[in-house]
Amino acid sequence: MQSLGFTDEEILPFKDPIYWLRTLPPMAKRDLINFGLKVDWRRSFITTDLNPYYDSFVRWTFNKLRRLNKIQYGERYTIYSPLDQQACMDHDRSSGEGNKPLEYTAIKIKLMLPLPAGLEELYGKLEGQDAFLVAATLRPETM
Numbered sequence: 001m002q003s004l005g006f007t008d009e010e011i012l013p014f015k016d017p018i019y020w021l022r023t024l025p026p027m028a029k030r031d032l033i034n035f036g037l038k039v040d041w042r043r044s045f046i047t048t049d050l051n052p053y054y055d056s057f058v059r060w061t062f063n064k065l066r067r068l069n070k071i072q073y074g075e076r077y078t079i080y081s082p083l084d085q086q087a088c089m090d091h092d093r094s095s096g097e098g099n100k101p102l103e104y105t106a107i108k109i110k111l112m113l114p115l116p117a118g119l120e121e122l123y124g125k126l127e128g129q130d131a132f133l134v135a136a137t138l139r140p141e142t143m
Contacts, residue, residue: 021046077101105140109133 001011013019029041045054065071079101081088090097111119111131137143 018050021048021050077103102138104136104138105143107135107137107140107143109135 045051047055047058078087
């Protein structure tokens with residue numbers, strides 16, 4: 001937020017999520033008008049608890065469309081931040097923008113006798129069980 005020109009004193013009230021809703025939309029509107037965007041601002045709504053009637057209308061609409069199979073939830077790859085324990089989108093990172101998830105191919109390899117040197121101790125702990133190693137590669141054609 002400092003990179004956007006906010007001072008530390010101006011950033012402090014953003015701890016309250018309602019402050020975000022009361023502060024940033026008018027700023028965005030001002031910027032869009034300055035860009036020359038023509039919008040009928042009379043139909044501008046926020047879908048949160050601040051506007052429960054419109055919020056319930058939007059929820060009803062999406063639920064109805066989902067029941068009619070007009071929309072559906074899907075899966076997509078995303079970058080995950082172990083530090084924050086949540087998805088980390090491109091604009092959330094201070095570095096590494098544009099990085100995409102890498103798709104690895106995992107190859108399951110069963111350990112067979114005789115074992116490679118150094119694995120005898122491991123195999124003793126797994127006596128009577130199958131043991132596998134998993135190799136991961138970005139180029140499965142090389143395996």
